[in-house]
Amino acid sequence: MGVAxxxxxNSAEQARALQAERSEAxxxxxxxGGDVSAFAALYDAHLTRVYRYVYYHVxxxxxxxxxxxxxxxxAWRAIRSFRRGSSxxxxxxxxxxxxxxxxxxxxxKEQTYIELEPQAVARWxxxxxxxxxxxxxxxxxxxxxxxxxxxxxxxxxxxVEQFEYAEVAAALGKSEGNxxxxxxxxxxxxxxxxxxxxxEK
Amino acid sequence: xxxLSPEVLASCLDRVQAGESTVEECLAAHPEFxxxxxGLIRAALAIAPxxxxxxxxxxxxRARSTLLTTIALEQGQAENRTFLRRVMHAIFGRPSRTGPxxxxxxxxxxxxxxxxxxxxxxxxxxxxxxEEALPGEPLYALKTVTEVVRxxxxxxxxxxxxxxxxxxxRRLDEMERLRGRLQIAQYQTTAERYAYHVEQATEIGxxxxxxxxxxxxxxxxxxxxxxxxxxxxxxxPDSAVPALAKAMTRTDAIQQVAPPPKAVAAxxxxxxxxxxxxxxxxxxxxxxxxxxxxxDLSKAVAEVVRVEVGLADGGAAMATEIASAKTAVxxxxxxxxxxxxxxxxxxxxxLQRAGKIKQESFQALYNSYSEAVSCVNAAMVAKAAEKAKxxxxxxxxxxSSQNASHSAPTATSTVPPTATPKPLATLPPTxxxxxxxxxxxxxxxxxxxxxx
Numbered sequence: 001m002g003v004a005x006x007x008x009x010n011s012a013e014q015a016r017a018l019q020a021e022r023s024e025a026x027x028x029x030x031x032x033g034g035d036v037s038a039f040a041a042l043y044d045a046h047l048t049r050v051y052r053y054v055y056y057h058v059x060x061x062x063x064x065x066x067x068x069x070x071x072x073x074x075a076w077r078a079i080r081s082f083r084r085g086s087s088x089x090x091x092x093x094x095x096x097x098x099x100x101x102x103x104x105x106x107x108x109k110e111q112t113y114i115e116l117e118p119q120a121v122a123r124w125x126x127x128x129x130x131x132x133x134x135x136x137x138x139x140x141x142x143x144x145x146x147x148x149x150x151x152x153x154x155x156x157x158x159x160v161e162q163f164e165y166a167e168v169a170a171a172l173g174k175s176e177g178n179x180x181x182x183x184x185x186x187x188x189x190x191x192x193x194x195x196x197x198x199x200e201k
Numbered sequence: 202x203x204x205l206s207p208e209v210l211a212s213c214l215d216r217v218q219a220g221e222s223t224v225e226e227c228l229a230a231h232p233e234f235x236x237x238x239x240g241l242i243r244a245a246l247a248i249a250p251x252x253x254x255x256x257x258x259x260x261x262x263r264a265r266s267t268l269l270t271t272i273a274l275e276q277g278q279a280e281n282r283t284f285l286r287r288v289m290h291a292i293f294g295r296p297s298r299t300g301p302x303x304x305x306x307x308x309x310x311x312x313x314x315x316x317x318x319x320x321x322x323x324x325x326x327x328x329x330x331x332e333e334a335l336p337g338e339p340l341y342a343l344k345t346v347t348e349v350v351r352x353x354x355x356x357x358x359x360x361x362x363x364x365x366x367x368x369x370x371r372r373l374d375e376m377e378r379l380r381g382r383l384q385i386a387q388y389q390t391t392a393e394r395y396a397y398h399v400e401q402a403t404e405i406g407x408x409x410x411x412x413x414x415x416x417x418x419x420x421x422x423x424x425x426x427x428x429x430x431x432x433x434x435x436x437x438p439d440s441a442v443p444a445l446a447k448a449m450t451r452t453d454a455i456q457q458v459a460p461p462p463k464a465v466a467a468x469x470x471x472x473x474x475x476x477x478x479x480x481x482x483x484x485x486x487x488x489x490x491x492x493x494x495x496x497d498l499s500k501a502v503a504e505v506v507r508v509e510v511g512l513a514d515g516g517a518a519m520a521t522e523i524a525s526a527k528t529a530v531x532x533x534x535x536x537x538x539x540x541x542x543x544x545x546x547x548x549x550x551x552l553q554r555a556g557k558i559k560q561e562s563f564q565a566l567y568n569s570y571s572e573a574v575s576c577v578n579a580a581m582v583a584k585a586a587e588k589a590k591x592x593x594x595x596x597x598x599x600x601s602s603q604n605a606s607h608s609a610p611t612a613t614s615t616v617p618p619t620a621t622p623k624p625l626a627t628l629p630p631t632x633x634x635x636x637x638x639x640x641x642x643x644x645x646x647x648x649x650x651x652x653x
Contacts, residue, residue: 032295036269036272039272040265040268040269042514043268047256047261048255048256049425051256052251052252052253054253055251055252055254056252061257064254064256065257065264067254068264069267069268071273072264072268073268073272076268076272093299096371116252119254120252120254121256123252123253124249124252124253133243133246133247134243134244134247135244137249137537139246140244140247140248140249143639144248157249159248160248160249160251161250161251162250165211168366177207177208180207180208180210180211181207183207183210183211184205184207184210184211184241187210187241187244187245188241188419191240191241191244194244194247194446
C-alpha cells in the first residue's frame with residue numbers, strides 16, 4: 001500500500017516536472033521567435049539562479065545586480081542563436097552570465113572583490129562538507145575563481161550548479177569526452193591551488 | 202605505465218555523488234591511482250553550491266521594467282502600432298479592450314508599480330528626454346508608455362480627462378513639428394490617437410462636470426482645430442483623411458460638453474486679451490513690426506550659428522527659415538512666415554535635444570522667437586481684418602518654396618490670437634495659438650540636454 005502511494009507520488013511529481021518542462025519549452029520557443037512577454041516570463045523564472053551565479057563570482061550585491069541586468073539584456077540580444085537541445089535554457093543563460101562575469105573581472109583585475117559579503121557567507125549552508133574534505137568553502141571558492149575561464153566554467157556548471165555532463169556539453173558546444181578532460185585538468189589545478197590549505201584530518 | 206584517465210575519474214565521481222559507492226571503494230578499485238584519484242575526488246566534493254542569496258525584490262521589479270523598456274527602445278526604430286501593442290502586452294498584460302494605442306484594461310499590480318517607479322523617478326533623464334520625442338524616434342515608445350502609465354495612475358475622472366486633453370495637444374504638437382516629415386502611418390496614428398484622447402475626455406465630460414482647467418484645455422484645442430484643416434488642405438495622403446476628419450469632429454464634439462471657462466485669463470498664463478485693438482493696426486504696420494522682430498531673431502541666430510552650432514547640423518537651415526520668414530512678411534504673407542517659424546522652432550528643439558546648443562543660447566533664441574511669433578500673429582490678424590473689410594486680396598502663395606512649409610492657407614479666421622508663448626518652466630504644454638495657418642508653435646518646456 002505504501003509502495004503504491006509512493007509510486008503514485010513519484011509519478012505525480014514526474015508529471016509535474018514534465019509539464020513544467022513543456023511550458024518552459026514553449027516559452028523559450030516564443031522568446032526565440034521574438035515574443036517579449038515570453039522572455040519576461042523567463043526572466044521571472046530564472047532571475048534568482050542567474051543572480052546567485054553572478055553573485056558567487058563577484059561577491060557583492062551592487063556588481064551582482066548590475067551584471068545580472070546585463071546578462072538578461074545580452075541574452076535577449078543573442079536569443080535568436082539559442083537552439084533548444086539537450087541543454088536547459090538556464091544552462092545557456094549561465095554561459096551568457098559567465099562571459100559577462102569573465103570580462104567584468106578582466107576589466108577590474110586590480111580590485112579583487114573576491115571575498116563574499118558576510119551576509120552571503122552566513123547563507124552558505126553545509127559546514128559538514130568542510131570537516132569531511134578538509135577544505136573550507138571560502139578557500140575552495142577563491143581557488144575556483146583563479147582557474148582559467150574554460151576550466152572555471154566547467155567546474156562551476158558541473159559542481160556548483162550541478163548540471164549533468166550532457167547538459168554542460170550542450171551548453172558549451174563541446175563533446176562530453178572533452179568536458180571530462182577539462183574537468184580532470186580543472187580538478188587537478190584546483191587541488192594544486194588548495195594544497196597549502198589542506199588541514200590534516 | 203598508465204595514468205588516471207578522465208573517464209575513470211568521471212565515473213568515480215558520478216558513483217560517489219550518486220551514493221552508489223564510497224570514496225574508499227573507488228580507491229580500492231583503482232589502487233594504482235589511489236593517491237591522485239583520492240585527491241581529485243576530495244577537491245570535487247569540497248565544491249559547494251553557491252550561497253543562497255536572494256535578489257532584492259526592488260531590484261527584481263526595477264530590473265524587469267528597465268529590461269523591457271530597453272528592449273522597446275532598441276526596437277523603437279520600427280515605430281508601428283503592432284510593435285507598440287506588443288510592448289504594452291509584455292509590460293501590462295493583454296488588455297481586454299483595445300484602443301488605438303492598445304491601452305491596458307487591467308494591469309498586474311507589481312508590474313504597474315515597477316513601471317510607475319521607472320517612469321516617476323528611476324530613469325529621470327530618459328523619461329524627460331522621452332517627453333520631447335517625436336513619432337519615429339527611439340524614445341517615442343517610452344513617451345507613449347509614460348502617458349499610458351500616468352493615465353492609469355490618474356486619481357479621478359477629472360484628472361484623467363485633463364491628462365487626455367494634455368496628450369491630445371501633444372499629438373497636435375507632434376503633427377505640427379513633424380509636418381512634412383511624417384510618414385503616412387504616423388499621420389494616421391497620431392491623428393487617431395488625438396481623436397482617441399479627445400473622445401476619452403468627452404466621455405468623461407458626459408458623466409462628470411469638468412472643471413475650469415479642463416475647459417481651458419478644450420478651448421485651446423478648439424483654437425487649434427485649424428491645424429487639422431490645414432493638413433487636409435495641404436494635401437494629406439488619402440489614407441489619412443478619415444483620421445484627420447475624425448480629429449476635427451471630435452474636437453467639435455468635446456466643446457459640447459466642456460463649459461466655457463469662467464475666467465480664461467486667470468487660469469491661462471498671462472495672455473493679453475487681444476480683441477479689437479489689433480484690427481485698428483494696419484497690415485502694413487504689423488508686417489513692418491514683424492519684419493523687425495524677425496531681423497532681431499535673424500541676428501541672434503546668426504551669432505549662435507557662428508559661435509556654437511555651425512552651418513551643418515541644421516544651423517544653416519535655421520537661418521534660412523528666419524530669412525524666408527522675413528521675406529514673407531515683407532511681401533505681405535505673414536501666414537507663410539508662421540510656417541517658417543514653426544519649422545524653425547522644430548529645428549531649434551532638435552539641436553537642443555542633441556545637446557548642440559548651450560542652454561543660455563537656447564533660452565535667448567527662444568525669447569527672440571517668442572517675440573517674433575507675437576508680431577507675426579499680429580500681422581496675420583491685421584491682414585485678416587483688412588481682408589474682411591475687402592481691402593486686401595490675400596495672395597495665395599504656391600504650396601512650397603524652399604522651406605519645409607507645406608500649407609499656404611488663406612488667412613481665414615478673425616479669432617484674436619493670444620500672444621505670449623508659454624514661459625519655459627511651466628508645465629501645461631499648450632500655449633494658446635493663433636488658429637490660422639499652423640502658426641509658429643512655440644516649443645514648450647524644452648528639456649535639459651538629455652543623457653541617454
